[in-house]
Every structure is written in structure tokens, then in C-alpha cells.
Amino acid sequence: MSETAALIAGCAIVTFAIKAAGPVALGGRELPLAFRSVVTLLAPALFSALVVTQALADGKHLAVGPETAGVAAGALVAWRTGHIVACVVVAAVVTALLRAL
């Protein structure tokens, strides 16, 4: 049990520290235009990386599988309808169906 406690406490502390770091170091001050311009493009860069590292890779290997097709189907739904719940449900259902084949 003490190992589990260390795991949970450790994860909580590093997560707190990472989320606090930016606001503590730079908070409450106006930053230059260049900074704001980079910030506006951070979301597409980060979310794209999150999608491809999970949908096109398995651990350290690049790999496609049923979940790749599922995510593609979900993305299509999100693009056409804008519904996030429909997007994730379609992704899960398509993945599950392909696995069941």
C-alpha cells in the first residue's frame, strides 16, 4: 500500500508543480505581441501531437490498428457535426467493431 501511496502522491505533486510553474513565474504581467502570437498557435501543435502519438503509435513503434480507423471515423464526425460526444462514441464503436471482426 505504501508503494501506491507514493505513486499517487508523486503524481499529484509533479502535476501540481507543472501546472503552477507558468503562472507563478510569469503570471499577472502583460507579455509582448510575439508571445501572444505563438500562444495562438500552441493548440493546433499540441492537439495534433496528442492525436498522432496515440492513434499512429504503440509505445515506441509507429503502428496502425483498429483504433486508428476508429479515431479517423470519430474525427470525421467531429468535423462534420462539431459534436464531441458523438465523435468519441463513434470512435469507440468503430474500434470495437473492427476488433470483433
Next chain:
Amino acid sequence: MVTAPGVGRAGVLAGVRAGFPFAIAGGLLALSFGVVAQGAGLSQWAAILMSTIVFAGSAQFAAIAIVGGGGAVGAAIVAAALMNSRFLAMSIALAPSLPGGPLWRALQGQATVDASWAIAARGDGTFDRALLFGSTAIQYVFWVGGTVLGAFGGGVLGDTDRFGLDAVYPAFFAGLLIKELHEPRARRVALAGGVIALALVPVAPAGVPILAASLAALAGLTRQAQADTAKRIRVGTAS
């Protein structure tokens, strides 16, 4: 110091509404976390405690995958930190929009979760705190609630991969990504970020490729990109 507007009730409620669909999707993920965590040797209450005080999906999954595979606790914590490293980029971006003393800013920064951060972005490099807090609050409720359901009811599900629940996370991010792709520059940055991340997958520990992809946002430093941002600031585009 800049004076930020106070956090109004209407703004927080708008955040709750905007965050609701993401909260439902996150709840599905949490459900699967509640199940998977037990497979990795965590008790039901440990899984729920972890969701309650860590509240970072990708980091929680990364950490229990290591522990479940027989890895050391220290390695699991490092993996969680690396998965969370993207929040460093997000929290730096948020910083100018969070007022108050250092401790209060540190606490406000805890509201940084992927969907809320995207919802709160005004499109001019600043963020709406009320939207951030509201959308994070509803996601937190579903995150903890989903974990409770998974921890106590997950036994009947068995292997959650069978239901394709492992596709929920990347699909969630695909949904967030698509909302960001209205402009050609954002599409190019998304492509570059994806390429950087995939190139690093074979050589870097999980999480690092994602943080490294944020380098693609440096495309915002070009003269044209800064001129466009300046225009949005003048117009005061609210997203």
C-alpha cells in the same frame, strides 16, 4: 501587473455549459481508468483517490501502465511528469491571464486541463478565466464520478479495449484539434506538430514528443503571423 476582470457567475456557468460535452467524453475515459487501474494493482479507493488529487488523464494512464507492467514507482512518476509536460506550455500561455499573488496564481493554474484551456482561449493570446474555471469544474466532477463507476462497476466490463474505449482519448483530442483548424496557418502548424511528434516517438520517452511539437507554434513569430495577431487583438475577437 495587469488588472484582470473578476470572475462572474455568468462566465463560470458559460464555462460549465461549454465544458459539458468534454466532461461526458472525459467521464468515459475515467470509467476505463477505474477499470484499468485495478488491473494494474490499485485498489478501488486508490484509483478514486488518484483521479481526485491528480486529475490528469494521460499522466494517470501512463503511470499505472508502468506500475502494472512491473515498473518502479519512480519511473511511473517520471512518466506522468513527462505526459504532463504539455501543461507547462499551456500554463505559460495562460500565465498573463491569471492575476493575484504567486500562491493564488499557482492555484488558478491547477484549472489547466486540455479542453478547458482550448475553450478559454480568446484567439488573441489571452484567456477567459471564468470559462476556464467553469469548464474545468464540470470536467472534474465527471472525471471523479467516472472513476468511481469504473472502480466499482467495471468488473462487469472486463477488458475495456473490447469496447474500443482506448480510442476515446485520441478521438477526444481529434475533436479539440478540428476546432483549431479554421485558418491555413493553424493547419500548417498542426501538420508540423504532428510530424515533429511522430519523428520523436521512436527515440524519446512518451510525452516528450508532444511537448516538442509545441515548437511548431514558433511559426507565430513570423512578421505576418504577428500582424494577424495584432489585428485580432485590436478587433477584440472573442472566441
